[in-house]
Amino acid sequence: MTGPMPDSGARAVDFSTTAIRLARRLGPQRRLVAGVVGLSLCGIAIGVAGPRILGHATDLVFNGVIGRGLPAGMTKQQAVDAARAQGRGTYADMLSGMDVVPGVGVDFAAVARTLLLAMGLYLIAALMVWTQARLLNVILQRTLRSLRRDVEDKMHRLPLRYFDNQRRGELLSRVTNDVDNTATSVSMTVSQLFSSVLTVLVVLGMMLSISPLLAGITLLGVPVSLLAVRAITRRSQRLFAAQWAATGRLNAHIEETYSGVTLVRTFGHRDWAQQRFDDCNDAMYRAGFGAQFLSGLVSPATGLIANLGYVAVAVVGGLQVATGQVTLGSIQAFIAYVRQFNQPLGNLASMYNMLQSGAASAERVFEFLDEPEESADGSGVALSPNGSGPRGRVEFRDVNFSYRPGVPVIEDLSLVVEPGSTVAIVGPTGAGKTTLVNLLMRFYDVDSGQILIDDVDITAVDRSALRSTIGMVLQDTWLFTGTIAENIGYGRPDAGEDEVLSAARAAHVDRFVDTLPNGYATRVSDDGAGISAGEKQLITIARAFLARPQLLILDEATSSVDTRTELLIQRAMRELRRERTSFIIAHRLSTIRDADLILVIQAGRIVEQGTHSELLTRRGAYWEMSGAIEQ
Structure with missing residues (x-):
């Protein structure tokens, strides 16, 4: 990339603090959260038990194949001793670690029962995981709905001073784009994050029960991966914060240019507006490209480290089977666990860019929610007692x-x-x-x-x-998208139709409304397109008439x-x-x-x-x- 780096306009995201604040917002859903935790633990535990059961099925088949090749009537120890006497020490070590019966072949009935058990457990685990995913979605949507409501409530509690000092497009970007990006990032990552963490912990316990040595080899790659992720994300966090700050500036420019398009063209500033847009767009591109490029390196880096650990496990595990320290089915199960262990870590790495993007947006939303509010309202004192003149x-x-x-x-x-x-x-x-x-x-x-x-x-x-x-009529008129009657009725929502028409006649709105095809049912947009500035002023005056x-x-x-x-x-x-x-x-x-x-x-x-x-x-x-x- 060339050119100067974009001015972030915001400090680098404080990931941990922002994540904690988001997590605290789950507090009102604590019962559902407890249900999700319970279902996830049970579902993941049952699902993780599958490879051990399948490994047992492999042992049944392998033991039957080996046992059928041994002379019937002798014990396992005799078979081991015979193999050592023949100089086949490695084979003898493997036999000693197997549950083999000489002369007995594969017990297909036991294999079938084991496979049916594994299938049943997988179905139960899938049902539990599906249920917890549904509950988690309910929790997240309720939490995000609450966040949107808090943002809306905050808008009405902020002093006018705040809005005077804010660009409208930047403010709209915070309360729309940033809230939506936070919602999208949280809903798409939290469920995976939650299940991935639990899966890693449960799988680690199963790996330790099979072979502490192999589990240690697998864990060696974790700190190396964390160091790689930390080195990459320290730069990408700043770029994600810069990306969303640049998004706010771009939206502010677009909003201002669109609102003042007549002035832009009248004074011949089209080229200037285009250049300003290009500058904002380029700044957003540089920040976004850098953030996505750097965060995209996380998954390949962690994947490479995980694959190196996988090779080491396969080699050492093969030696352990050959020396009779573990069975073939146990190694098969362990290798499956290594995949289950690395897959959530890979998912976490691949979703990290989304987590950072969501955290950057959430921090901007929390900054908005932390803005000083209007001073406390009065105690409800009446303006004038009844009968006071x-x-x-x-x-x-x-x-x-x-x-x-x-x-x-x-x-x-x-x-x-x-x-x-x-x-x-x-x-x-x-x-x-x-x-x-x-x-x-x-x-x-x-x-x-x-x-x-x-x-x-x-x-x-x-x-x-x-x-x-207090009724107020300003030089700058304001209409909202709706009918002319609805815009007049904004002055007193409980007013009847006759009162609205009376106010309109008093303000001489009827002079131009009667010329419109739909009369008072004519719809106008928020910018009043289709009616003149004077007609908009008349509507706002009628609104004041109605308010009394x-x-x-x-x-x-x-x-x-x-x-x-x-x-x-x-x-x-x-x-x-x-x-x-x-x-x-x-x-x-x-x-x-x-x-x-x-x-x-x-x-x-x-x-x-x-x-x-x-x-x-x-x-x-x-x-x-x-x-x-x-x-």
């Missing part, structure tokens, strides 16, 4: 806030908004207008000071309860509609704002002219406040901005 009084009391330490955005801001009044907020870009809204919604918490609604500190109120009382909020926030809500539609929306907004406390963030004078109070914010401070006519009369900051606002 008009609701919707908002007070900012000595509020300070910064997105980054040492860079204040809001400084010592105090403000009282009376119930039912409309407050317009104007100021240059970056002055803190939208930040005030984010603080009111508790998307962020203040660094110091208080925000009170109806004299209740919003930090003492459950976030969902707080936000359910106590407080209303309009952040450039009419920026995407034409002048005639804006007049209709302003008329509807006046009705919507009736008896509701409203905050309007806008740049057009026509939008804020009739506000009860206009706040001019610069550098996080209120520099002017008053009505439209009052501020123009003062000829201050608002007057200076009025030309730009009019435009």
